[in-house]
Amino acid sequence: MRRSERIVRLTQTLLEQPYRLLSLTDMAEKLESAKSSLSEDLGIIRDVLQKEELGTLETQAGAAGGVRFIPGVPEQQALRFVYEMSQMLSDPERILPGGYLYMSDLLGRSDVLDWAGRIFAHIFSTAGAEYILTVETKGIPLAVSVARYLHIPTVVVRRDNRVTEGSAVSINYVSGSRRIQTMSLSRRSLPERSSVLLIDDFMKAGGTAKAMIDLMKEFKAEVVGVGVFMSTSEPVVKMLDQYVALTVLTHVDEIKKEIRVEPGVFQNLIHKEDANG
Amino acid sequence: MRRSERIVRLTQTLLEQPYRLLSLTDMAEKLESAKSSLSEDLGIIRDVLQKEELGTLETQAGAAGGVRFIPGVPEQQALRFVYEMSQMLSDPERILPGGYLYMSDLLGRSDVLDWAGRIFAHIFSTAGAEYILTVETKGIPLAVSVARYLHIPTVVVRRDNRVTEGSAVSINYVSGSRRIQTMSLSRRSLPERSSVLLIDDFMKAGGTAKAMIDLMKEFKAEVVGVGVFMSTSEPVVKMLDQYVALTVLTHVDEIKKEIRVEPGVFQNLIHKEDANG
Incomplete structure (x- = not known):
């Protein structure tokens, strides 16, 4: 097999399986090539990925060794994406009753999900998460996208206790609309x-996120990070300390039809990770 | 830029953006290369993709021309995937009260979603769908994955009429559990x-799918295909004629703890598409 063909195969195999450790021996067999040639090819791929801030290749030596693709985020493109999202969200037509915001169209777009998923995966790449947790319904597509880039499973908490999946843990909490709500997750x-x-897609006071954290205590689970597509600047004090928001709703007036959405403060997170990586 | 580096960049750019028409002029500029060199590179990439049944590259000539990646499915690997899913699902521990099946773990795994999404995208690649439609909650991850490979948006129908997204269309229907249920979708x-x-994830008699089709009439929309991760062999006559199921639940006995899941009949669909493509 020619080098250029091998490089197509290797790039495809690696990029489609982020974070998965792929055995060099298996790849050499599949491509009918010597491991030494593969190593050179992987060097070329790694250089391009790093130069373009698209990620890197991590090599593990030894019998169980191999290589895996760690996705990155080109900083300028990520900032442009979040800026563009903020602009699109700052449209008075998006104002919903109660000061909420229509954003299902954006969170249904595959390119938006890809970018947002990639950014969160990058920010939390060293957090050691084993599962992505979200609560139905609107946060699910984003959660699935983050999970894809981190190659871990998604677990969806239900908003009712009609769960038919065996024994479940339910908790009550007060949501942003000040109603008492239930969320539950089956043990298995x-x-x-x-x-x-x-x-999740949206955070106001943080009641839902706080309830998820409480629910996790029942599973003796550790919450290693919280990421939302949009948070609100008010209330300033949320029910949880640390979270990352891609965008922030800083002003909304239902009567005057005014709205302002700004990029969140996460640039340093992208940059810091790059410096460490 | 060396050919091998260009090939990494091109493979990455194309494979991460299925179905998106990418301008050759833009790519030539970005890679600081002549269009003629790019054409040769794209030829190499196309050959490898086709040989491995991973898809193909479609070139469009002219000023607005460019190239796009149409994902494919290696037939043997797709069959192996569905066979493996059927085996994993045929586990008595998965039987839930009412003859339902626990499969949230599988539908939360990113590799499962990737494969299932890719297979559905391939089967329905020529159907001309502009949107993926699903109903909350369990079908959403799969819908998002199919949408990603077809590069179209996902629209999620809600199971209540608490929709807060402006004017909505609601319909009542009788679900598999013989209860009257509501689903609704906002106009916008x-x-x-x-x-x-x-x-969707699951189909028994097809009541939910039928309701979605009815709901679509209110939007004057055309349903160009129906795909489910699992259907049941009983009832034989469903409320809709045509659908594609990756797996079929052919036998379940809650008392005796017996269960059998088999691959669905879709092989000819994969193969036919390949022959046409």
Whole structure:
């Protein structure tokens, strides 16, 4: 097989399977090539990925060794994406009753999900999450996208206790609309003592996220990070300390039809990770 | 830029953006290369993709021309995937009260979603769908994955009429559990006269899918296909004629703890598409 053909195969195999450790021996067999040639090819791929900030290749030596693709985020493109999202969201036509915002169209677009998923995966790449946790319904597509880039499973908490998946843990909480709500998760959905990353579409006071954190205590799970597509600047004090928001709703007036959405403060997170990586 | 580096960049750019028409002029500029060199590179990439049944590159000539990646499915690997899913699902521990099946773990795994999404995208690649339609909650991850490979948006129908997204269309229907249920979709979620592909996790009699088709009539939309991760062999006559199921639940006995899941009949669909493509 020619080098250029091998490089297509290797690039395809690696990029389609982020974070998965792929055996060099298996790849050499599949491509009918010597491991030494593969190593050179992988060097070329790694150089291009790093130069373009698209990620890197991690090599592990030894019998169980191999290579895996760690996705990155080109900083300028990520900032442009979030800026563009903020602009699109700052459209008075998006204002919904109660000061909420219509954003299902954006969170249904595959390119938006890809970018947002990639950014969160990058920010939380070293957090050690074993599961992505979200609560139905609107956060699910984003959660699935983050999970894809981190190559870990998604677990969806239900908003009712009609769960038909065996024994479940339910908790009550007060949501942003000040109603008492229920959320529940079946025992078999999540092994005890897991590390989870919370992903959701929207956060106001943080009541829902706080309830998810409380629910996780029942599973003896550790929440290693919280990421939302949009948070609100008010209330300033949320029910949880640390979270990352891609965009922030800083002003909305239903009567005057005014709205302002700004990029969140996460640039340093992207940059810091790059410096470490 | 060396050919091998260009090939990494091109493979990455194309494979990460299925179905998106990418301008050759833009790519030549970005890679600081002549269009003629790019054409040769694209030829190499196309050959490898086709040989491995991973898809193909479609070139469009002219000023607005460019190239796009149409994902394919290696037939043997797709069959192996569905066979493996059937085996994993044929586990008595998965039987839930009411003859339902626990499969949230599988539908939360990113590799499972990738494969299933890719297979459905391939089967329905020529159907002309503009939107993927699903109903909350369990079908959403799969719908998002299919949408990613077809590069079209996902629209999620809600199971209640608490929709807070402006004027909505609601319909009542009788579900598999013989209860009267409601589903609704806000007007702004889907433009009238769209072509939609229905994706869901599970189908028994087809009541939910039928209700989604009825709902689509209110949007003057055309349903160009229906795909489910699992259907049941009983009842034989469903409430809709045509659908594609990756797996079929052929036998379940809650008392005796017996269960049998088999691959669905879709092989000819994969193969036919390949022959046409």
